Amino acid sequence: MPTAQAADASRGGQHGLEIVKAVTEELFMEQEPVGTRITARIALSDTPQQ
Template structure:
């Protein structure tokens, strides 16, 4: 994705893609593009920088990104920014959007159709935080790169 901006940092002389960001403006095709950006980022970290990224982590991150970006496209008109950051053995998924409305996971209800996104993210991430910011909110999820701890 040429719209994703990547910041490289060094670790033992290797060029590790420590961070990438992807603007989320436009139509719903950004959901699939955001999943692609997340997958490409993790594969590059694994294959080119030697970061231990489990295949299960890639799949978990695809689902988390999909749920978060879907919520942004549905409920937060205006600009948004997805940022992925690797720190040691942890991936931080951060989504900033311009809506001040703070989402919350609803109580489990197998009869409810839809609105399970935050429940899914909370179940898959090691930690999940939502914080208001000036001009919107930031949702941050942490995922272990080795597939453990979720």
């Protein structure tokens, strides 16, 4: 399963999961027979539309 690494400004690359975790409300990871399924829930607006 993927894991976010500790913050390190000197690291070049491999920040994808850190960024996804920072902008999502919920993040689900499931091991599949081949690979991993990652589902991210992202809020599109702070205020509900009427």
